[in-house]
Amino acid sequence: MNSKQEEKYRRIIEASIEIIAAKGLDKTSISDIVKRAGIAQGTFYLYFSSKNALIPAIAEHLLQQLFDKITERTRVSGSFWNTLQSVIDVTFEVTEAYKEVLILCYSGLAFYHSFEKWESIYLPYYEWFEFELKKAIEKGEVIKDIPTETNIRMIVNVIEQAAEGLYFSNDKERKYSTEQIKKDVYVFIKRALT
Incomplete structure (x- = not known):
C-alpha cells in the first residue's frame, strides 16, 4: 500500500x-x-469485504498499539524487571480502554479465523519480548537454561488473563484492587524466572 x-x-x-x-x-x-x-x-x-472482515485488522491494530506503547515505555528501562512492569501496566491499560472491542476480536477471530491468525498477529510482540528475556538471561537477571520462546508465551498469557479477568468480568464487588492484581502478576512471574 x-x-x-x-x-x-x-x-x-x-x-x-x-x-x-x-x-x-x-x-x-x-x-x-x-x-x-x-x-x-x-x-x-x-x-474489507464486510464488517466481520474488520475483526482481524482491528485485533492487529490494537496489538500494534499495545506493542508501540510498551516499546516506548521500555526504551530506557534499564532492567528486565522494569520492562516486565511496563508490559503489565500497558496490557492492563489497553485491556481496560478497549475491553468491548477486545471481546469482539477474541470471539470474532475464534469464530471466523484459525488460531494461526492470532499467532501471526502476536509474532512481532513475542519476538521482541523473547529478545528482552534473552538479554536478561545474559545479564544474570533471570535463571539460565529456560526455554525462552515458550516462557514468553506463558508470560504474555498470564498477564493478559489477569487483565481480562479483571476487566471482562461483571463482578462489581472485586476483592482486590487493580494495583494489587498487577503486583501479584509481577511477583508471580518474577518468582518463576529467578
Whole structure:
C-alpha cells in the first residue's frame, strides 16, 4: 500500500474501533464507519469485504498499539524487571480502554479465523519480548537454561488473563484492587524466572 492507501486503511480501522466500542458490532453499519472515517462507502470495500472482515485488522491494530506503547515505555528501562512492569501496566491499560472491542476480536477471530491468525498477529510482540528475556538471561537477571520462546508465551498469557479477568468480568464487588492484581502478576512471574 502507498501512504495514501495506508492512511485510508488506518482511518477505517480507527473509526471502526470507536463506533464498535460505542454501539457494538451488530448495531454498527458500514455507513457509520465510512462517515466517521471520512471516506466513500466504495472505498471501504476496497479494503474489507464486510464488517466481520474488520475483526482481524482491528485485533492487529490494537496489538500494534499495545506493542508501540510498551516499546516506548521500555526504551530506557534499564532492567528486565522494569520492562516486565511496563508490559503489565500497558496490557492492563489497553485491556481496560478497549475491553468491548477486545471481546469482539477474541470471539470474532475464534469464530471466523484459525488460531494461526492470532499467532501471526502476536509474532512481532513475542519476538521482541523473547529478545528482552534473552538479554536478561545474559545479564544474570533471570535463571539460565529456560526455554525462552515458550516462557514468553506463558508470560504474555498470564498477564493478559489477569487483565481480562479483571476487566471482562461483571463482578462489581472485586476483592482486590487493580494495583494489587498487577503486583501479584509481577511477583508471580518474577518468582518463576529467578
